[in-house]
Amino acid sequence: MTTVRQRRVGKGTEATEDQPSEEKNVKSDGETPCGGKLWNIISTTVGGIVAISLGLLTSVYVATLHENDLWFSNIKEVEREISFRTECGLYYSYYKQMIQAASIQQGLHGLVYDNKTESVRTINILERMNVYQEVFLSILYRILPIQQYLEPIYFYIYTLFGLQAVYVIALYVTSWLLSGTWLSGLLAACWYITNRIDTTRVEFTIPLRENWALPFFAVQVAAITYLLRTHLQPVQEKLTLMAVFIATFLFSLTWQFNQFMMLIQALALFILDCFDMLPTAKVTWLYIIQISGLLLVCVLQFFNSMILGSLLISFNTSVLIARIIQKNLKKGSLLNRLGKLILHVLLVLCFTLLINKCIKKILNLESDEHIFKFLKAKFGFGATRDFDANLYLCEEAFGLLPLNTFSRLSDTLLFHVYIFVLFLMTVTAIIVAFRNLSGSNEVQFTEKIEEHAITLSPDAAYNLLHTVLFGCLALSTMRMKYLWTSHMCVFASFGLCSMEVWKLILKCIHLYTLQRTRVIKYSIPIITLLYISYKFWPGIMDELSELREFYDPDTVELMNWIKSNTPNTAVFAGSMQLLAGVKLCTGRTLTNHPHYEDKNLRERTKQIYQIYAKRSPEDVYRILRSFGTDYVILEDSICYERRHSRGCRLRDLLDVANGHIMDGLGENEPDLKPSLYPRFCEEIKKTLPPYTMYFTRVFQNKTFHVYKLAKHK
Numbered sequence: 001m002t003t004v005r006q007r008r009v010g011k012g013t014e015a016t017e018d019q020p021s022e023e024k025n026v027k028s029d030g031e032t033p034c035g036g037k038l039w040n041i042i043s044t045t046v047g048g049i050v051a052i053s054l055g056l057l058t059s060v061y062v063a064t065l066h067e068n069d070l071w072f073s074n075i076k077e078v079e080r081e082i083s084f085r086t087e088c089g090l091y092y093s094y095y096k097q098m099i100q101a102a103s104i105q106q107g108l109h110g111l112v113y114d115n116k117t118e119s120v121r122t123i124n125i126l127e128r129m130n131v132y133q134e135v136f137l138s139i140l141y142r143i144l145p146i147q148q149y150l151e152p153i154y155f156y157i158y159t160l161f162g163l164q165a166v167y168v169i170a171l172y173v174t175s176w177l178l179s180g181t182w183l184s185g186l187l188a189a190c191w192y193i194t195n196r197i198d199t200t201r202v203e204f205t206i207p208l209r210e211n212w213a214l215p216f217f218a219v220q221v222a223a224i225t226y227l228l229r230t231h232l233q234p235v236q237e238k239l240t241l242m243a244v245f246i247a248t249f250l251f252s253l254t255w256q257f258n259q260f261m262m263l264i265q266a267l268a269l270f271i272l273d274c275f276d277m278l279p280t281a282k283v284t285w286l287y288i289i290q291i292s293g294l295l296l297v298c299v300l301q302f303f304n305s306m307i308l309g310s311l312l313i314s315f316n317t318s319v320l321i322a323r324i325i326q327k328n329l330k331k332g333s334l335l336n337r338l339g340k341l342i343l344h345v346l347l348v349l350c351f352t353l354l355i356n357k358c359i360k361k362i363l364n365l366e367s368d369e370h371i372f373k374f375l376k377a378k379f380g381f382g383a384t385r386d387f388d389a390n391l392y393l394c395e396e397a398f399g400l401l402p403l404n405t406f407s408r409l410s411d412t413l414l415f416h417v418y419i420f421v422l423f424l425m426t427v428t429a430i431i432v433a434f435r436n437l438s439g440s441n442e443v444q445f446t447e448k449i450e451e452h453a454i455t456l457s458p459d460a461a462y463n464l465l466h467t468v469l470f471g472c473l474a475l476s477t478m479r480m481k482y483l484w485t486s487h488m489c490v491f492a493s494f495g496l497c498s499m500e501v502w503k504l505i506l507k508c509i510h511l512y513t514l515q516r517t518r519v520i521k522y523s524i525p526i527i528t529l530l531y532i533s534y535k536f537w538p539g540i541m542d543e544l545s546e547l548r549e550f551y552d553p554d555t556v557e558l559m560n561w562i563k564s565n566t567p568n569t570a571v572f573a574g575s576m577q578l579l580a581g582v583k584l585c586t587g588r589t590l591t592n593h594p595h596y597e598d599k600n601l602r603e604r605t606k607q608i609y610q611i612y613a614k615r616s617p618e619d620v621y622r623i624l625r626s627f628g629t630d631y632v633i634l635e636d637s638i639c640y641e642r643r644h645s646r647g648c649r650l651r652d653l654l655d656v657a658n659g660h661i662m663d664g665l666g667e668n669e670p671d672l673k674p675s676l677y678p679r680f681c682e683e684i685k686k687t688l689p690p691y692t693m694y695f696t697r698v699f700q701n702k703t704f705h706v707y708k709l710a711k712h713k
Contacts, residue, residue, distance in 0.1 A: 043182070044182075047176060048182075051168075051173065051176075054172060055166065055169040058189070059164045061193065062161055063161040065203045068546060068548065070083055071549035075550050077153075080153055080550075081096075082550075082581055082585065084207055085581070086577040086594050087593075088206065088208055089585075090595060091129070091131060091207045091208075092584060093580070093584040094111060094125060094135070095134035095137060095138050095152070096584065097110060098134065099138050099142070107135075111125040112124050112125070116588075116589045117590060118593070118601065119591050119627050120628045126302060127303075129256070129595050130256050132253050132254070133212050133253070137155070157206050160202060160206050161202070167200075167214060167215035167486070168189050170215065170219045170222045171222075171490050172185035172186070172188055173222045175188040175489075177222065178463060178490070178498070179497040180497075181497050183525050184493045184494055187493035190529060191414045191489040194540075195408065195409060195412055195414055199486050209256060213258065214486070217251045219247040221463075221466065223247055224286065225462065227241065227282060228279070228282060228457075228458040228462055230457070230458070245293060249293040251293075253297050256597055258294070259313075266290060266316055266319075271465060272461055272465055275433040275436055275437065276437070277436065277458065279458060280330075282458075284323075287319060287320060288316075290312060290316055291313055295313075305365045309365040313359075314356035315348070318348045318351030319348050321351055322344055325347065326343070326344055328340075334438045337437050366599045373388065374388075374393065377389050378476070385657055387606050388596075388602050388606070390648075390656070390657075394644055394648035397477075398477055398478070400475065400476065401475050401477075401481055402478065405481065414488060417496055418488050418495075420495070422467070424504065426464070428454055428504070429456055429461060460494075463490070464491075470484045471488075493525070496524055496525050497521060497522075497525050498521070499517060503517050554702055554703035558699070558703075559581070561706075562582065562585075562586045562706075565699075566588065568588070571591060571629050571630045572588050572632070576592055576593055579592060591628075591629055592605040611634060611681055612639060613655065613658055614660050614675035614679050617684070617693070617695070621695070621710075624709060629709055630709060631698070631706055634706075635703060635704060636704075638650055638681070646662060647666070655672075658675070659672060660672060696708045
């Protein structure tokens with residue numbers, strides 16, 4: 001197993017009065033700009049410098065943690081590559097393949113007609129996987145005059161760490177736009193850094209798709225926040241729409257789960273539009289941008305059918321069609337509008353299911369069926385013996401968000417502030433939504449602001465529902481918490497620095513004055529920043545001074561043996577996680593790999609994993625040879641697994657899927673039967689004749705056992 005060890009050597013309303021686009025030199029409640037335009041220019045300049053500085057510092061911080069944790073600059077190339085675990089290694093292997101190709105054209109040809117990722121099959125990597133970022137980066141490395149100064153692996157990881165700067169700056173800007181003060185952005189960035197364990201995992205899963213995608217998603221949210229502000233000039237609006245489109249496209253291009261994240265985003269827009277809390281024209285543009293961005297990615301991915309059959313395209317199309325059918329949705333009395341609203345929701349739901357069903361039927365699409373099986377089982381709509389669904393259900397990353405997450409977030413005061421702001425904003429949103437449904441359609445938005453004490457600006461309304469929906473996603477699936485926790489920093493800091501939030505609170509307790517509100521608006525965030533600095537700065541310094549090194553001698557020995565003792569054309573079978581490393585470190589052909597978004601690959605993986613089930617040597621040999629396997633790698637950590645409880649071990653999942661009783665003490669379902677054969681991965685080590693007839697052990701260490709398959713049938 002890969003480990004690290006200590007080094008032996010070394011050393012209320014969100015309509016803010018401070019928003020520049022809404023300033024007229026004279027603000028409401030008699031507030032005037034401090035120092036006029038010159039002060040605004042100075043403040044904006046300082047805020048921008050702080051944003052860029054914090055972004056760069058974050059990049060240096062995570063890069064230093066990565067170096068300190070692995071001693072990356074001192075270890076061998078094979079150890080560096082092994083540190084890219086599971087699917088990370090698979091993605092990086094295509095960057096390495098492009099770098100080592102004789103030319104860019106040959107490298108691209110090798111990806112489009114790849115026959116080493118899945119044995120006895122030729123697949124299009126650019127169609128199946130989101131690896132355009134690796135292609136672009138490899139081309140950039142080849143054409144830039146940096147080969148003498150920077151190794152390819154450093155160019156790759158420094159790019160990912162550099163994207164963290166973009167990520168933090170985008171979070172900073174979003175909070176600044178919402179609150180009207182860059183102090184809010186500073187607090188958001190500080191919370192992001194001090195809650196690093198729960199806001200990012202880039203330092204130890206560098207090539208993971210989300211580490212490419214989330215910075216662009218944060219930029220998109222910042223652009224949407226700006227777009228939803230009032231009083232934008234036409235030129236500003238067009239430029240912002242372009243920024244939203246570019247960010248949406250890059251986000252979609254770099255992560256295979258883009259469609260599900262944007263579906264949640266589209267639901268937020270739909271709900272707010274139904275309650276008349278967003279400008280309908282802008283919402284329509286955002287729907288169109290989502291569809292067009294996804295379709296452009298579909299074209300680049302050689303018309304990937306999973307994209308065409310996505311729920312996002314079906315949903316957004318259904319909303320646009322339903323609008324045409326129901327033209328007077330936002331007119332009438334309260335009861336009349338509620339009736340229209342219910343009909344509208346049902347219409348959109350029916351159209352979505354119908355369109356999606358038709359597309360999947362026409363395209364014969366089954367690539368994403370494992371996701372829906374997983375969701376069905378996860379939310380209690382019946383137990384399942386489906387191997388793929390149970391594989392997800394038994395992984396901690398796809399379980400509920402652990403409760404200790406909230407205690408860590410509370411240590412920095414983030415969670416406490418977030419809940420406080422969320423409660424206030426939710427109450428405000430409910431009041432505004434009810435008023436919008438009850439009010440006359442003739443009343444203009446600007447008149448409503450003047451008439452009512454409680455208002456909610458469109459940008460704040462969007463960010464409120466965004467954080468609620470992604471919070472629900474994070475609570476249900478731990479792996480998705482990084483989409484929520486980073487935005488939690490933005491939302492909490494915005495509420496703490498918002499003039500209108502404090503004004504609402506002080507008015508409720510009859511203590512409101514303009515001067516008191518200003519003092520609280522700046523003093524509370526500054527006190528919070530001082531507390532965070534005092535409590536967490538020493539810990540960050542200790543963390544940066546702690547030196548470890550990469551240590552995984554068994555895997556290093558295995559990879560070196562494969563490179564030295566097997567032909568380049570050899571085909572290897574084994575666990576998905578290990579085989580990704582085999583491809584990266586040795587370039588050998590695989591039978592299966594961790595990129596699970598293909599039905600044939602999922603079925604193939606289940607068959608390969610029979611090496612850990614109770615099957616006869618003849619059956620296992622026949623299965624492996626059907627995929628052209630020359631060598632099979634068995635791992636003791638899987639065969640004798642103790643990490644998961646009974647029922648979630650890989651061997652248990654295979655036993656249940658095969659209709660066999662599980663090992664160990666505990667209950668079994670009534671229809672499960674004892675297997676006629678012992679467990680293959682255990683029995684093969686006894687070198688009995690039925691096994692040695694088909695398999696010959698050629699390598700062994702404390703962790704791995706490699707067997708060569710006989711060529712005869």
